Amino acid sequence: MTERINIGRNGFILPEPQTILGTMIAGRPNFMALAWVTRVNYSPCIMAIAVNAGHASNAAIRDTGQFSLNTPGTDMVEVTDYVGLISGKRTDKSSLFNVQRGVLQFAPLIDECPISMEFDVIQTVDLPTNTLFLGELAATWTREEYMTDGYVDVEKVRPFTLTMPDNRYWAVGAQVGRAWHDGKSLRDTLKPDRSDG
Ligand SMILES: Cc1cc2nc3c(=O)[nH]c(=O)nc-3n(C[C@H](O)[C@H](O)[C@H](O)COP(=O)(O)O)c2cc1C
Structure with a gap:
């Protein structure tokens, strides 16, 4: 293998x-592009x-205690970038989408997005430049056409991903395995006396 190099302290999970x-x-x-999101519970x-x-969205969440997360498909790259x-x-972004109300009052849903989720803020953590908002899910919205066998199907939703700091968007690639499944034979080979997980 070649030598491992240290590329600094501005890191990203890709x-x-x-x-x-x-x-x-x-x-x-109001809508903004957001990539720094993960499930934590x-x-x-x-x-x-x-x-x-400094974002308008930050003040809005503090004010209302609610927000929505919408997953755009690859046909929405341009408008997603625009709201980022x-x-x-300074600019009214409210008429870019067909906006729907779900179960919460202050979590506008984008009808064009295959998946939309509504959240109540349960905790707020101030970090040096950003605010970490922890939101509890109140409802998830999709359409039958994005589902297969009762599950949201990534091939039908066609979400896209971001890489930083080269700032490029990517479609999701081919399936390479099955989770909680593909490690089983290794588990059984390496620790035959354990059955957890
Ligand atoms: C691809 C992309 C991803 C972004 N992700 C985030 C993010 O996770 N968090 C953040 O604070 N800003 C993020 N931004 C920047 C905001 O979307 C941008 O500053 C936006 O204009 C803020 O809008 P607002 O002031 O109306 O809230 C991202 C921008 C782009 C283009």
Whole structure:
């Protein structure tokens, strides 16, 4: 193998999921591109999002205590990038999408996105430049056409991902395995007396 090199302290897990964050600002929907998101609790479902302190969306979440996460398909790359380039402080982004209401009052849902989720904020953590909002899932919306055998099907949703710091979008590639399954024979070979997981 070649020599391992240290490329510094500005690191990213690749790829990052690409979503659109929805909030309400003074009664008007606002949307921004958001990639810094992950699920952080099994039950209930809690997601953590990291939103820069200067963004209009940050103030909106603090104000209302709610937000939505919308998963755009690859046909929405351009508009997703657009809502990541301009701020709701200066530009009204509310009419870019067909906006729906779900079960929460301040979590605008993007009808064009195959998946939309609504969250109540349960905890807020101020970090040096960003705020970590922990949101508990109130509802998940999709359509039958995005599902196979009762599950949301990534091949039908066609989400896209982001790489940083080269700033490129990527489609999801081919399936390479099955989770909680493909390690089983190795588990049984290496630790035949254990059956956990
Ligand atoms: C691809 C992409 C991903 C982004 N991800 C995030 C993110 O995870 N967190 C964040 O604070 N800003 C992120 N941004 C920047 C915001 O989307 C951008 O600054 C936006 O204009 C803020 O809008 P607002 O002021 O209306 O809230 C991202 C931008 C792009 C283009």
